[in-house]
Amino acid sequence: MQPSLIERIHQVLKLSPESPALEFQGQWFSWQSINDAMNQLEDSLVKAGLGEGDVVGVLLRNRPAHVAALMQVLASRRCVATINPFQSPDKVSADIRGLKLKAVICDRDDLAHAQLSDTARECGTAVLEMSADEALHISTVQAAPAQASTDYHPALPNTCILMLTSGTTGPAKRIELPYRSFALSLMGTPGHYSSHKEVEDIRLKDTPAVLTTPLVHIGGMFAAMAAVTQARPIVILEKFSVAEIRRALTTYRPKLISLPPAALRMVMDADTPVEELSSLLAIRCGSAPLPPALQEEFENKYGVPLLDSYGATEFAGAVAGWTIGDHKQFAKQKRGSVGRAQPGTQIRVVNADSGEVVPPNTTGILEVISNQIGHKEWTRTTDLAQIDEDGFLYIKGRADDAIIRGGFKILPQDVVAVLRSHDKIKQACVVGIPDQRLGEVPVAAIELRPGSGEVNIDEIIAFAKNKLTSYQVPTAIKIVEEMPRTPSMKISKHAVKNLFLDQA
Known part of the structure; x- marks a missing residue:
């Protein structure tokens, strides 16, 4: 019988405690050091009044103590609410307020700005600090005020993660991931x-x-x-x-x-x-x-x-x-x-309006049945896709990315493919922005290849006109030194769109 996730975490910790587990910038930390940090965290969470199912905010960076914190929150069957530490202090504070947390775990570097501690004190949130020297450490640095409000986030006993989406196409949102699914x-x-x-x-x-x-x-x-x-x-x-x-x-x-x-x-x-x-x-x-x-x-x-x-x-x-x-x-x-399709997963492509399965190599909306979701009903995604006769999946863009220009549908990736075929263009991103007459129009940000020299925007537009239908041609093109990206290195379409909206 396969062990549960919680059982497996504890099994691994006991295998060889002194063996190396995490390497960071050339320094190794043992499984025992992870276990010690996990125990420190558990003591702090219990003192802060957090039990099974309670939501714990964690500003996660790629650092060893952060892995230990993640392991303990999951192993104690609490719920991780991920908070992006690369946001501005204002946005981190807004996340803490919005989540109504009993406790937030952050790196020592995150506490360099007093706003996090001030916001936590205002919200009645205990602050726990992660750090590393010769060993890993997690401890309480600011207890919740005794008079703190009890209006905290409700417990989520079956949810392991309140996961932030990547924010590629718009502001990030939170999705509840069940323990069973993960x-x-x-x-x-x-x-x-x-x-x-x-x-x-x-x-x-x-x-x-x-x-x-x-x-x-x-x-x-x-x-x-x-x-x-x-x-x-x-x-x-x-x-x-x-x-x-x-x-x-x-x-x-x-x-x-x-x-x-x-x-x-x-x-x-x-x-x-x-x-x-x-x-x-x-x-x-x-x-x-x-x-x-x-x-x-x-x-x-x-x-x-x-x-x-x-x-x-x-x-x-x-x-x-x-x-x-x-x-x-x-x-x-x-x-x-x-x-x-992965083992335990079924995929199909359907007509967006009728819901009927389309023939192989036909674009439609992708639907999925996955064991991870825990039910046997088809779940509709927002992705346009094709499946060929051998079962290979091709993603053709997002249905909610489609730009409707005066009644004509434009798939951004079709325009991106043409722009990237230009010998001076390294990368491109196409998004839609509001237009009073046509509803929406396409615009493009482009990143040039190193050493490409001067590039005339009119030349790029002429190139696009020669290869695209007229309504697909971007109404504006910006050359950027480097594409704006999310922390996961995806191009941030939200940020690209703002380049044009800010100008307007």
Whole structure:
């Protein structure tokens, strides 16, 4: 019988307490140090009056004490409310107020600005601090006032995470992820992307995982907890850099890592030596569309398969993805696909209006049945998609991203594909902005290739007119030095839209 997530966390902690568990900037922390920090956190939460199901706010950074905090909140069956520490102090304070927290856990760096402590005192929220020196520490630095209001967030006994979506297309929102869903997704993942299924065991692994994605988002949180449940040490990158990923690859020789497309491009642009990636059997991709041209260029240079995937916060993990076996057989002819349905998942594409299943290779709305959701009804996504005759899924954009210009529907990714085909354009993002006459019009931000020289906007517009239908051509184009991105390295369409709205 498979252990529960809570049981597995405690099993792993007991395997070899003095063995290395978390590496950060060259320093290792043991499983015992994690366990000690977890016990410190539990004492502080109990003193703050938090029991099972209570919501705990955590400002999650990619640091070792933060992984320990996440493990303890989950292992005590409380609920993690993720708070993005990269926001302004005003927005962090607004999150604390809005969540009505009994306790918030933050890094010592987050307390450098007095506003967090002031807001917590005002809201009756206890403040716990995470830090690391030779060991990991979590302690109370500001207790809740004795006269604090009791109007706290209600307990959520079946929810493990109040997860922030990435905020790629608009302001981030919170989704409740049930314990059952998260555990099923975690415990069922090992082996799917590898060339063989791992036998269920409980032994410490020799090769560490490398955490490259933000812990505050579902991808990073999932990656960290998947490593823990597999009893695998973790090398933590506070933020992605080519220098840090090269250090991790050459020092620890991992077989599998996860990198978003933007990071793959950075590795390519830095002319990273081929031999430094030679330990890798594959690289998992996700969080943003993987351009077929980038995939082909990367695989031709490094010989490492890129295994793209598709998932959503609502499903607590991947819905579809490539396996090494599928890559060997279909990689060339299925470029642009995000793979086939994960085990325990069914996918279909339906007509948006009638709900009827459309024929293969026809664009419609993607619907999913997933074991993680806990019911057998089709759940409609907001993604436009196609499924081919072999079951490979192609994401064609978001239904709610479609720009309706005077009655004509424009799919932004169609326009992006044309703009990126220009030899001077490295990246593009197309969004819709309000228009009094037409309802909405497309605009585009573009990032130029290094060394491309002067670029005339009129030249770009003429290029687009030559390749697009007239109503698809952006009404305005801005050249940006670098695309605005979310912490998970996705292009922030919300920020791009604001570039044009602010100007208006």
